[in-house]
Amino acid sequence: xxxxxxxxxxxxxxxxxxxxxxxxxxxxxxxxxxxxxxxxxxxxxxxxxxxxxxxxxxxxxxxxxxxxxxxxxxxxxxxxxxxxxxxxxxxxxxxxxxxxxxxxxxxxxxxxxxxxxxxxxxxxxxxxxxxxxxxxxxxxxxxxxxxxxxxxxxxxxxxxxxxxxxxxxxxxxx
Amino acid sequence: xxxxxxxxxxxxxxxxxxxxxxxxxxxxxxxxxxxxxxxxxxxxxxxxxxxxxxxxxxxxxxxxxxxxxxxxxxxxxxxxxxxxxxxxxxxxxxxxxxxxxxxxxxxxxxxxxxxxxxxxxxxxxxxxxxxxxxxxxxxxxxxxxxxxxxxxxxxxxxxxxxxxxxxxxxxxxxxxxx
Numbered sequence: 001x002x003x004x005x006x007x008x009x010x011x012x013x014x015x016x017x018x019x020x021x022x023x024x025x026x027x028x029x030x031x032x033x034x035x036x037x038x039x040x041x042x043x044x045x046x047x048x049x050x051x052x053x054x055x056x057x058x059x060x061x062x063x064x065x066x067x068x069x070x071x072x073x074x075x076x077x078x079x080x081x082x083x084x085x086x087x088x089x090x091x092x093x094x095x096x097x098x099x100x101x102x103x104x105x106x107x108x109x110x111x112x113x114x115x116x117x118x119x120x121x122x123x124x125x126x127x128x129x130x131x132x133x134x135x136x137x138x139x140x141x142x143x144x145x146x147x148x149x150x151x152x153x154x155x156x157x158x159x160x161x162x163x164x165x166x167x168x169x170x171x172x173x174x
Numbered sequence: 175x176x177x178x179x180x181x182x183x184x185x186x187x188x189x190x191x192x193x194x195x196x197x198x199x200x201x202x203x204x205x206x207x208x209x210x211x212x213x214x215x216x217x218x219x220x221x222x223x224x225x226x227x228x229x230x231x232x233x234x235x236x237x238x239x240x241x242x243x244x245x246x247x248x249x250x251x252x253x254x255x256x257x258x259x260x261x262x263x264x265x266x267x268x269x270x271x272x273x274x275x276x277x278x279x280x281x282x283x284x285x286x287x288x289x290x291x292x293x294x295x296x297x298x299x300x301x302x303x304x305x306x307x308x309x310x311x312x313x314x315x316x317x318x319x320x321x322x323x324x325x326x327x328x329x330x331x332x333x334x335x336x337x338x339x340x341x342x343x344x345x346x347x348x349x350x351x352x
Contacts, residue, residue, distance in 0.1 A: 021188070024191050024192065024195055025191060027195065028191045028194060028195055028198070031195065031198040031199070031202065032198070034202060035198055035201060035202060035205070038202065038205035038206060038209055039205065041209050041210060041211065042205055042208055042209065043208065043209070043210040043213070045210065045213075045214055047214045048210075049212070049214060057214070058304050058305035058308040058309075059305070059308075060215060060217055060308045060309075060311070060312050061312045061315070061316070062215045062216065062217045062312070062315070063215060064215050064216050064217070064218065065215065065216070066214050066215065066216045067216070139216065142304050143304070144303065144304055144305035144308075145303050145304070145305070146303065146304050147300060147301055147302065147303055147304075148298040148299065148300055148301070148302045148303070148304070148307060149300035149301070151304060151307075152300070152346070152348070152349055155221055155346065155349045156221075156349050156350060158221075159221045159349065159350065164220060164221045165218075165220050165221075166219050166220065166221055167216040167217065167218055167219065168216065168217045168219055168304070168308065169214055169215075169216055170214070170215050170216065170217055170308055171212055171213070171214065171215075172212075172213040172214065172215045
């Protein structure tokens with residue numbers, strides 16, 4: 001019997017160091033907390049704005065969710081339609097005179113050409129697909145310091161191109 | 175006693191958390207990629223169409239029209255047109271800043287005077303930046319908790335209905351000129 005016990009002890013001494021279990025309970029606890037936090041801040045918003053010092057949106061108390069429509073960005077650098085640059089600003093942050101129409105200084109020619117092209121595209125899709133309709137909605141993401149003079153030019157041009165329902169993107173106040 | 179001990183050993187087991195950890199580890203990077211710390215909203219600002227405006231004006235000659243002009247030189251100018259009469263209200267600048275609280279109080283009193291009007295025309299000057307325009311629109315859109323309760327008359331039932339909104343329909347009146 002004593003011999004057998006000694007054999008058992010030998011076996012356990014040899015075996016114990018190789019069989020151990022990692023305590024993952026606390027790690028799972030931590031991950032569950034992280035998961036809940038991430039799920040809370042999960043967003044399915046159609047508007048994604050990468051952080052940039054060229055575009056800081058104004059803060060508002062509005063709670064209306066953004067819609068997935070054509071995006072016009074007015075940053076400190078220039079005007080973009082769906083990430084395509086249509087007009088570039090000079091060092092003072094003003095639009096070049098060559099981009100404006102000679103007879104109508106509120107009319108940005110390059111912006112009109114691009115918006116008109118987008119409108120034609122949407123209308124041709126709407127003709128084939130009954131579920132889609134051209135509703136003239138445009139989401140304007142403009143920097144908070146952009147003066148109204150420039151915004152007015154953008155809105156005026158988009159109105160002439162058929163986009164008369166302008167929505168201004170803002171940062172939700174917490 | 176031996177039997178009891180044997181049962182006690184059987185009752186203690188360890189939960190295998192490894193598969194759960196596997197799932198969490200694969201979900202966390204996906205959520206980390208789609209996480210947003212800035213929530214985006216929109217402010218509706220339809221541009222008035224010339225034809226539509228003309229139709230509205232001819233249809234509602236007795237209607238009340240409220241115009242708000244803002245400039246860094248004179249502050250706010252409110253023009254209320256009702257039944258052919260025009261009333262002008264001015265709110266001066268508070269130093270370098272717009273008197274937003276003064277504007278909010280004035281808008282609350284105007285809403286009490288004209289409870290069924292929800293539309294307002296905004297005429298900002300060229301030098302006013304976007305964040306000031308958005309701040310003004312916020313002030314004229316909804317009442318705060320400290321403001322008096324606002325009511326409007328429901329056109330179908332004729333009853334008074336409580337509302338949080340002051341002038342939520344803001345249109346830029348001077349986009350097409352003027």
